[in-house]
Amino acid sequence: xxxxxxxxxxxxxxxxxxxxxxxxxxxxxxxxxxxxxxxxxxxxxxxxxxxxxxxxxxxxxxxxxxxxxxxxxxxxxxxxxxxxxxxxxxxxxxxxxxxxxxxxxxxxxxxxxxxxxxxxxxxxxxxxxxxxxxxxxxxxxxxxxxxxxxxxxxxxxxxxxxxxxxxxxxxxxxxxxxxxxxxxxxxxxxxxxxxxxxxxxxxxxxxxxxxxxxxxxxxxxxxxxxxxxxxxxxxxxxxxxxxxxxxxxxxxxxxxxxxxxxxxxxxxxxxxxxxxxxxxxxxxxxxxxxxxxxxxxxxxxxxxxxxxxxxxxxxxxxxxxxxxxxxxxxxxxxxxxxxxxxxxxxxxxxxxxxxxxxxxxxxxxxxxxxxxxxxxxxxxxxxxxxxxxxxxxxxxxxxxxxxxxxxxxxxxxxxxxxxxxxxxxxxxxxxxxxxxxxxxxxxxxxxxxxxxxxxxxxxxxxxxxxxxxxxxxxxxxxxxxxxxxxxxxxxxxxxxxx
Amino acid sequence: xxxxxxxxxxxxxxxxxxxxxxxxxxxxxxxxxxxxxxxxxxxxxxxxxxxxxxxxxxxxxxxxxxxxxxxxxxxxxxxxxxxxxxxxxxxxxxxxxxxxxxxxxxxxxxxxxxxxxxxxxxxxxxxxxxxxxxxxxxxxxxxxxxxxxxxxxxxxxxxxxxxxxxxxxxxxxxxxxxxxxxxxxxxxxxxxxxxxxxxxxxxxxxxxxxxxxxxxxxxxxxxxxxxxxxxxxxxxxxxxxxxxxxxxxxxxxxxxxxxxxxxxxxxxxxxxxxxxxxxxxxxxxxxxxxxxxxxxxxxxxxxxxxxxxxxxxxxxxxxxxxxxxxxxxxxxxxxxxxxxxxxxxxxxxxxxxxxxxxxxxxxxxxxxxxxxxxxxxxxxxxxxxxxxxxxxxxxxxxxxxxxxxxxxxxxxxxxxxxxxxxxxxxxxxxxxxxxxxxxxxxxxxxxxxxxxxxxxxxxxxxxxxxxxxxxxxxxxxxxxxxxxxxxxxxxxxxxxxx
Numbered sequence: 001x002x003x004x005x006x007x008x009x010x011x012x013x014x015x016x017x018x019x020x021x022x023x024x025x026x027x028x029x030x031x032x033x034x035x036x037x038x039x040x041x042x043x044x045x046x047x048x049x050x051x052x053x054x055x056x057x058x059x060x061x062x063x064x065x066x067x068x069x070x071x072x073x074x075x076x077x078x079x080x081x082x083x084x085x086x087x088x089x090x091x092x093x094x095x096x097x098x099x100x101x102x103x104x105x106x107x108x109x110x111x112x113x114x115x116x117x118x119x120x121x122x123x124x125x126x127x128x129x130x131x132x133x134x135x136x137x138x139x140x141x142x143x144x145x146x147x148x149x150x151x152x153x154x155x156x157x158x159x160x161x162x163x164x165x166x167x168x169x170x171x172x173x174x175x176x177x178x179x180x181x182x183x184x185x186x187x188x189x190x191x192x193x194x195x196x197x198x199x200x201x202x203x204x205x206x207x208x209x210x211x212x213x214x215x216x217x218x219x220x221x222x223x224x225x226x227x228x229x230x231x232x233x234x235x236x237x238x239x240x241x242x243x244x245x246x247x248x249x250x251x252x253x254x255x256x257x258x259x260x261x262x263x264x265x266x267x268x269x270x271x272x273x274x275x276x277x278x279x280x281x282x283x284x285x286x287x288x289x290x291x292x293x294x295x296x297x298x299x300x301x302x303x304x305x306x307x308x309x310x311x312x313x314x315x316x317x318x319x320x321x322x323x324x325x326x327x328x329x330x331x332x333x334x335x336x337x338x339x340x341x342x343x344x345x346x347x348x349x350x351x352x353x354x355x356x357x358x359x360x361x362x363x364x365x366x367x368x369x370x371x372x373x374x375x376x377x378x379x380x381x382x383x384x385x386x387x388x389x390x391x392x393x394x395x396x397x398x399x400x401x402x403x404x405x406x407x408x409x410x411x412x413x414x415x416x417x418x419x420x421x422x423x424x425x426x427x428x429x430x431x432x433x434x435x436x437x438x439x440x441x442x443x444x445x446x447x448x449x450x451x452x453x454x455x456x457x458x459x460x461x462x463x464x465x466x467x468x469x470x471x472x473x474x475x476x477x478x479x480x481x482x483x484x485x486x487x488x489x490x491x492x493x494x495x496x497x498x
Numbered sequence: 499x500x501x502x503x504x505x506x507x508x509x510x511x512x513x514x515x516x517x518x519x520x521x522x523x524x525x526x527x528x529x530x531x532x533x534x535x536x537x538x539x540x541x542x543x544x545x546x547x548x549x550x551x552x553x554x555x556x557x558x559x560x561x562x563x564x565x566x567x568x569x570x571x572x573x574x575x576x577x578x579x580x581x582x583x584x585x586x587x588x589x590x591x592x593x594x595x596x597x598x599x600x601x602x603x604x605x606x607x608x609x610x611x612x613x614x615x616x617x618x619x620x621x622x623x624x625x626x627x628x629x630x631x632x633x634x635x636x637x638x639x640x641x642x643x644x645x646x647x648x649x650x651x652x653x654x655x656x657x658x659x660x661x662x663x664x665x666x667x668x669x670x671x672x673x674x675x676x677x678x679x680x681x682x683x684x685x686x687x688x689x690x691x692x693x694x695x696x697x698x699x700x701x702x703x704x705x706x707x708x709x710x711x712x713x714x715x716x717x718x719x720x721x722x723x724x725x726x727x728x729x730x731x732x733x734x735x736x737x738x739x740x741x742x743x744x745x746x747x748x749x750x751x752x753x754x755x756x757x758x759x760x761x762x763x764x765x766x767x768x769x770x771x772x773x774x775x776x777x778x779x780x781x782x783x784x785x786x787x788x789x790x791x792x793x794x795x796x797x798x799x800x801x802x803x804x805x806x807x808x809x810x811x812x813x814x815x816x817x818x819x820x821x822x823x824x825x826x827x828x829x830x831x832x833x834x835x836x837x838x839x840x841x842x843x844x845x846x847x848x849x850x851x852x853x854x855x856x857x858x859x860x861x862x863x864x865x866x867x868x869x870x871x872x873x874x875x876x877x878x879x880x881x882x883x884x885x886x887x888x889x890x891x892x893x894x895x896x897x898x899x900x901x902x903x904x905x906x907x908x909x910x911x912x913x914x915x916x917x918x919x920x921x922x923x924x925x926x927x928x929x930x931x932x933x934x935x936x937x938x939x940x941x942x943x944x945x946x947x948x949x950x951x952x953x954x955x956x957x958x959x960x961x962x963x964x965x966x967x968x969x970x971x972x973x974x975x976x977x978x979x980x981x982x983x984x985x986x987x988x989x990x991x992x993x994x995x996x
Contacts, residue, residue, distance in 0.1 A: 028859075105856075110846050169810020169884065173950045220815055246812065251828050252819035255811070258848040284973045285816055312667020313753070314744065317718055318783055321750035330749050348608050350756040358603075361526075386667065452671045475782040 008131050009197075009205040011098035013142040013187050015074035016045045018149070019066050019097070021088050022079035022104075023049030023057045030103055030151055031079040032057075034139065038077075041148030041155065048073070066095050073097045077139070077149050082106035082114065085135065086121045093128040100125075101149060102135035108193050109136050122195050131201075137192030138168030141175065143185060144211050150190075152176075159184015159466060160296040162212030164202040166191045166220045167246075174218075174288065182465040183293040186211040200228045207235040214295040215241040216288060220256040222270070229273045236278030237494045240295045240487050244282040245270060278490035280483050290476050291483045294469045298446040300488035301381035301481065305331035307373035308354035309366065311386035315450070316354030319383060319474040326482035330354070337376040344368045354385075363387070363428050367435050374443045381446045381484075383477050388433060388449035388470055389461045391425035429461065437467045446484060450477045506629050507695075507703040509596035511640040511685050513572035514543045516647070517564050517595070519586050520578035520602075521547030521555045528601055528649055529577040530555075532637065536575075539646030539653065546571070564593050571595045575637070575647050580604035580612065583633065584619045591626040598623075599647060600633035606691050607634050620693050629699075635690030636666030639673065641683060642709050648688075650674075657682015657964060658794040660710030662700040664689045664718045665744075672716075672786060680963040681791040684709040698726045705733040712793040714786060715741040718754040720768070727771045734776030735992045738793045738985050742780040743768060776988035778981050788974050789981045792967050796944040798986035799879035799979065803829035805871035806852035807864065809884035813948070814852030817881060817972035824980035828852070835874040842866045852883075861888055861926050865933050872941045879944045879982075881975055886931060886947035886968055887959045889923035927959065935965045944982060948975045 018038065024031030035049060039058055049057040052064045063069050066076055066088070076097045078088055082104050092100050107118035118135065125132050133140065139150040143158035151168065156175040161184065165171030168190040175188055187209065189202050199219060206212045215235065222228050232241060247256035274281050280295075282288040306328050310316040320330055330353045333341070338351055344365050350356055355369055366387045374382050440447050449470045451461070462470055471477040516536065522529030533547060537556055547555040550562045561567050564574055564586070574595045576586055580602050590598050605616035616633060623630050631638065637648040641656035649666065654673040659682065663669030666688040673686055685707065687700050697717060704710045713733065720726050730739060745754035746769075772779050778793075780786040804826050808814035818828055828851045831839070836849055842863050848854055853867055864885045872880050938945050947968045949959070960968055969975040 106846065165812070167810060167812020167815070169808075170812030170816070173810075173813075173884070177950050218812065220812070246815040246819055249819045249822035251822040252815050255815045255818040255828075255850075255852055258811075258850050258854070285971045286973070310667075312665060312671075313756075314663070314665020314668030314716065314718070315671075317665070317744040317750050317753045318668070320753040321744055321747045324747035324749040330753075348604065352753075352756050354753055356756075386671070452675050473783045475784070 005201055005204045006208045009099070009201070011074040012101075012131065012133065012140060012189075013147070013205070013209075014145050015099070015147070017048070017069075017072055017074050018043070018045060018147075019048040019050050019063075019069055019073045019076045020079065021050040021066055021076055021092075022084075023051050023054070023062065024079075025054060025057055029079075033153070034077060034079055034103060034149060034151060037148045037150050037153055040153075042146040043148070045074075045145065046071075066091050066097065069095070074099065075149070076100045078102045078104060080104060082117055082135070086117065086124060089121050089132070090124045093124060093130050097130055099131045099133070101133040101137060101139055102192070102195075103137060103139060103151065104134075105136040107135045107195070118193065118195050125196050132196035133189060134192035135195060138172055138190040140190070141185065141188040143187065155179065156188065157182060157184035159186060160211070160213040161185045161216050161292050162202075162206035162209060162214070163188045163216040163218075164191055164199055164206070165189075165218040166194075166199065167218060168192070170218055170285070174285075178289060178293075180463070181289065181293070182463040183289050184296070184466060186213075194223055198223050200224060200231050203228070203235060203241070204231050207231070207238060213239060214292050215239055216292045217241065217243045218288065219243060219245050220247045225270065229277055232273070232277040232279055236490065241279045242282055242288060242292045242295065242483075243274070243279045244285065244288050275490075278487065278494065280487055286476070287479065287483075290471065290480050293465055294446065294448070294480045294484055295487070297465065297467055297469050298440050299444050300484040300491075301446050302488065303380035304328045304485055305378055305380045306481065307331055307333070307376065307379040307382050309357065309369050309373060309382065309384045309387060310354045311357045311366075313356055315385045315474055316356055319354060319385060319450075319478060322475045322478035323383075323481075326478055328478065328482055328485065331376075331378050331380075333373075333376060334378055337372060337378070340372045341369060344372070357387075363391075363432055367432055370436065370447065371439060374439050374445055374447060379445070381448070381481055383448045383450060383474070383481065384436070385450045385474060386452070388436070388468070389429055389451045391429050395422060395425050433461060433464075433468060440467070446481065448477045448481055450474050503699055503702045504706045506597070507699070509572040510599075510629065510631065510638060510687075511645070511703070511707075512643050513597070513645070515546070515567075515570055515572050516541070516543060516645075517546040517548050517561075517567055517571045517574045519548040519564055519574055519576045519590075520582075521549050521552070521560065522577075523552060523555055527577075531651070532575060532577055532601060532647060532649060535646045535648050535651055538651075540644040541646070543572075543643065544569075564589050564595065567593070572597065573647070574598045576600045576602060578602060580615055580633070584615065584622060587619050587630070588622045591622060591628050595628055597629045597631070599631040599635060599637055600690070600693075601635060601637060601649065602632075603634040605633045605693070616691065616693050623694050630694035631687060632690035633693060636670055636688040638688070639683065639686040641685065653677065654686065655680060655682035657684060658709075658711035659683045659714050659790050660700075660704035660707060660712070661686045661714040661716075662689055662697055662704070663687075663716040664692075664697065665716060666690070668716055668783070672783075676787060678961070679787065679791070680961040681787050682794070682964060684711075692721055696721050698722060698729050701726070701733060701739070702729050705729070705736060711737060712790050713737055713739045714790045715739065716786065717741060717743050718745045723768065727775055730771070730775040730777055734988065739775075739777045740780055740786060740790045740793065740981075741772070741777045742783065742786050773988075776985065776992065778985055784974070785977065785981075788969065788978050791963055792944065792946070792978045792982055793985070795963065795965055795967050796938050797942050798982040798989075799944050800986065801878035802826045802983055803876055803878045804979065805829055805831070805874065805877040805880050807855065807867050807871060807880065807882045807885060808852045809855045809864075809888065811854050813883040813972055814854055817852060817883060817948075817976060820973045820976035821881075821979075824976055826976065826980055826983065829874075829876050829878075831871075831874060832876055835870060835876070838870045839867060842870070855885075861885070861930055864888065865930055868934065868945065869937060872937050872943055872945060877943070879946070879979055881946045881948060881972070881979065882934070883948045883972060884950070886934070886966070887927055887949045888930070889927050893920060893923050931959060931962075931966060938965070944979065946975045946979055948972050
């Protein structure tokens with residue numbers, strides 16, 4: 001069964017040929033926007049627009065029917081209005097199309113006649129061997145073949161996260177956010193009405209997908225909770241599954257029923273299995289990417305003893321609170337580690353954890369301290385506060401006040417000093433980032449950075465979060481570390497039972 | 499007493515003359531950086547560098563001693579090393595300086611001899627009438643006179659929030675973040691060691707300060723909890739006080755003791771008074787600005803009945819959950835409101851709350867819906883999801899794929915369409931923003947926007963959050979609305995008792 005789904009969905013996520021049924025030259029129609037996304041996104045397989053009334057769309061010859069296309073069609077994307085979908089899907093089945101995405105809405109999520117139409121469509125598909133995404137879906141993304149069969153014009157970053165979402169807007173906007181934050185995805189599917197393929201099928205595919213190392217799910221309701229739990233339990237020991245469950249309150253569940261055809265799962269069942277199955281729950285939409293990006297970037301900590309480096313006392317206090325809240329511990333450094341830190345820090349440093357850099361400007365000393373902390377055998381993970389992109393405020397200052405910097409030279413070389421200083425600051429930040437990446441590699445311990453998203457140096461670093469992760473607050477960094485540790489504990493329990 | 503502190507601290511926050519004692523030409527010293535900040539920041543009062551070994555600093559004549567300065571000195575900023583501070587402070591007292599900021603560290607926060615030096619310094623100040631900030635402080639900012647007497651080169655946005663922080667790094671980085679987010683401050687003080695002036699003094703000043711409409715506090719410990727509570731109770735009925743209390747866990751309190759001289763307050767006392775005194779607690783550092791910026795931008799809701807507009811069902815579900823979690827209610831719209839919405843929305847809309855725009859691209863319809871919801875008498879506040887900066891992903895797409903847009907014209911006018919579309923999209927977003935601001939003004943109801951910080955359209959809007967507020971997730975928007983409502987309830991209780 002598992003191998004079956006993997007093979008079947010490889011036609012969806014790695015198609016060699018795509019037909020768009022309902023393709024159009026009218027720029028405000030999804031029949032134009034979706035194929036434009038596919039072509040502009042760099043898909044290199046065969047592409048066949050289908051429309052009985054057109055001859056050329058986006059420089060491609062148009063076919064009257066999917067059945068007129070010569071050779072195999074791996075994926076058909078359907079954008080025609082709901083009332084025309086069933087006949088078109090029947091033609092796909094007759095053609096032997098392997099997978100089909102029904103973008104069109106107006107089915108069971110609209111109730112009444114929509115539900116009847118969805119049932120009719122399903123009757124055509126059932127038993128045919130063709131697998132069907134949706135209806136009422138925003139489509140799929142697949143990084144390995146640069147496939148952007150999506151309604152909104154999103155160009156996600158390629159990465160390791162496989163993402164299935166029971167909401168198109170939330171899902172695709174998460175892809176956009178990922179792009180702004182340098183967080184990459186292997187695959188994405190907007191689940192839609194789950195008429196044929198459902199959430200568990202995608203989970204099963206991601207479990208075996210070599211391009212996917214972390215699984216992210218946004219769930220409002222489950223059609224078959226039992227099978228979902230079984231697959232989740234099996235998958236969790238192999239890959240972390242980060243899950244956001246919406247519709248947990250009565251008001252939320254009501255809203256979920258009104259926007260999609262999803263059936264609300266029995267909440268008590270769902271809550272109960274999260275921990276048991278080793279899934280990691282995101283409590284907020286922000287935590288979805290916070291946690292998934294860390295799993296994609298670094299190993300989980302082997303224990304809960306955390307070393308903290310901070311550029312300011314206050315952030316250290318907030319971090320200590322946040323770690324304690326999530327059951328993590330500020331490690332008490334061994335004497336040897338303290339002695340090593342003594343050799344780098346000024347004599348009046350507090351000799352505790354968090355290690356306070358007490359205003360030290362020299363970034364090489366920050367890095368020396370991180371190295372000492374990360375290599376300390378008593379430390380399982382490191383949080384570094386304010387040091388990644390540390391020159392941010394200085395960069396902003398120099399950019400905004402080049403005159404002040406030049407004034408320091410007595411005005412002898414106006415407009416020379418500022419760009420030079422900027423370049424030095426940027427190089428120093430970049431070197432710091434590279435050293436942290438190497439340190440994670442060498443120690444196999446997670447190092448979480450917290451830096452504040454002010455203008456300047458942090459923004460470009462945020463766009464490169466594939467091997468380091470940066471959080472905008474200590475609270476979010478600590479919560480993420482706790483999630484990584486939770487998964488590590490699950491793996492250990494699972495190994496003990498195996 | 500209250501008037502006394504207001505008059506005294508007006509010399510600190512609105513000085514007509516400033517001396518920097520320990521001013522330097524050495525660019526890596528705080529004695530250069532702090533005065534450079536003051537001058538580059540646009541301070542227009544008299545400025546006197548003091549250093550026995552220099553003649554000119556930053557184009558200003560240097561005085562050997564503060565006592566050599568002709569006329570009144572309202573504010574002295576001291577940057578000399580700790581061991582030299584007491585004699586310098588004594589000269590300030592002898593000169594009749596009104597207020598003094600001791601930037602220098604190495605006092606009680608360092609323990610041992612540092613504590614002795616701080617006691618000596620305090621002996622000189624006590625009873626002199628001169629008020630003293632610090633020591634171990636990063637300084638102050640004051641928008642009305644463009645005073646940037648700060649260690650880091652931060653240029654905050656001018657606004658309505660008065661902010662006192664028991665951490666310099668956290669405080670000044672919050673100012674930087676505020677700048678990136680368009681959140682403005684009236685005053686800021688880094689409290690430092692509280693040798694003479696303490697947190698409650700600043701709170702008392704902000705209470706009477708006409709430039710300050712919202713008060714923000716970051717607190718690790720209190721020297722005189724009883725007086726703080728008294729002043730907070732009196733102030734809360736006049737201005738909202740948003741407070742973040744760090745060091746609440748044992749680990750956090752330990753970290754607080756090691757980095758500053760702050761005394762930990764009795765936690766049980768502190769927690770107990772928050773609600774009673776009408777202060778609004780920020781649970782995380784992110785919530786500090788989230789909540790403060792909303793108080794600075796709009797009135798609190800008169801009740802807890804919320805109307806939600808969403809561009810996507812999933813976000814509506816998440817918002818419904820978040821509102822329920824914080825005790826707010828999704829209002830059931832009256833029939834009249836439903837009929838008004840019917841006239842704007844497609845026939846298959848769900849006729850519920852959240853109002854789902856079901857993919858409507860026309861922003862004028864979004865605004866028509868917000869207007870209907872905000873004007874509905876049953877609604878106390880509005881959350882609008884994905885509509886502020888709605889064109890973000892389209893802007894990104896057009897920017898990244900100008901060719902695709904031009905292709906639609908058959909390549910007749912290459913590179914003409916894309917910029918024109920971009921301009922239209924931006925204008926449409928800007929018009930939407932302006933209409934929401936007007937609607938808040940007209941209805942006197944808060945309208946909270948949630949938009950996702952992808953590249954493109956949202957970022958420039960984030961930089962203008964003085965009359966609207968934008969949150970990166972529904973959860974943070976809902977939490978903020980709950981905080982506003984909490985304050986409204988306090989005001990009603992207080993009025994009932996008065």
